[in-house]
Amino acid sequence: MIENAMRYSHTLLKNTVIPGDTVIDATVGNGGDTILLAALVGKTGKVYGFDIQPQALQTTKEKLLLTGLGEQVDLYLQGHETLKSVVPAKTEIAAAIFNLGYLPKSDKKIITKGETTIQAIHAILPMLRKGGLVLLVIYSGHQGGQTEKDAVLAFTEQLPQQFFNVLHYGFINQRNDPPFLLIIEKK
Ligand SMILES: C[S@@+](CC[C@H](N)C(=O)[O-])C[C@H]1O[C@@H](n2cnc3c(N)ncnc32)[C@H](O)[C@@H]1O
Structure with a gap:
């Protein structure tokens, strides 16, 4: 079976991230990506996680505690657009993941936005780092989603090809705006 956008993002993370790496979960939410990243980087690595909703970080903290993966994860209650305030500029990042849109079963008005995502x-x-990935799982079906999708596509399409590969991965025959994945790879 062909993997959907979310599953394929996890496959790419598993193929890219190794123990000791530093990675970013730009939209922690309920911690699905954070847990995977924490397992992949191991105790010698580091996950920087960002979300603007306290309940998202609380849920994720509990999951990290239960799985014993908390040591290598730093969670920040702040927008990913401010990540420079906590991630030192010289850090070598192996991968970053964005799961855009709103927190499932939560306020649908609290969404990621094109400007801050960019x-x-x-x-x-x-x-x-070379071979490192920025992964964006993009949903456009909710209010505000189409605007963000257009902005992120316009930004990533113009990334210089001598430095980056940008791949658009998604089903094109499904109804109801299925999520798709944008993959940025540093050459
Ligand atoms: C689709 S959910 C993420 C799902 C998550 N990756 C998971 O596995 O459960 C999107 C999240 O982005 C968060 N968010 C919205 N704007 C943000 C911003 N500027 N910086 C960081 N997180 C943001 C929302 O609060 C929400 O929890």
Whole structure:
């Protein structure tokens, strides 16, 4: 079976991230990506996680405690657009993941936005190591989603090809705006 956007993002993380790496979960939410990243980097690595909703970080903290993966994860209650305030500029990032949109079963008005998503990508790209990935799982079906999708596509399409590969991965025959994955790879 062909993997959907979310599953394929996890496959790519498993193929890219190794113990000791530093990675970013730009949209922690309920911690699905954070837990995977924490397991992949191991006790010698580091996960920087960002979200603007306290309940998201609380849920994720509990999951990290239960799985014994908390040691290598630093969670920040702040927007990913401010990540430079906590991630030192010289850090070598192996991968970063964005799961855009709203927190499932929560306030659908609290969404990621194109402008701040792009600011965060901008901040990460210089820190990305060769072969490193920025993964964006993009949902456009909710209010505000289409605007963010258009902005992120416009930004990533113009990334210089001598420095980055940008891949658009998603089903094109499904109804109801299925999520798709944008993959930025540093050459
Ligand atoms: C689709 S959810 C993330 C799902 C998560 N990756 C998971 O596995 O459960 C999107 C999250 O982005 C968060 N968010 C919205 N704007 C943000 C911002 N500027 N910086 C960081 N997180 C943000 C929302 O609070 C929400 O929890």
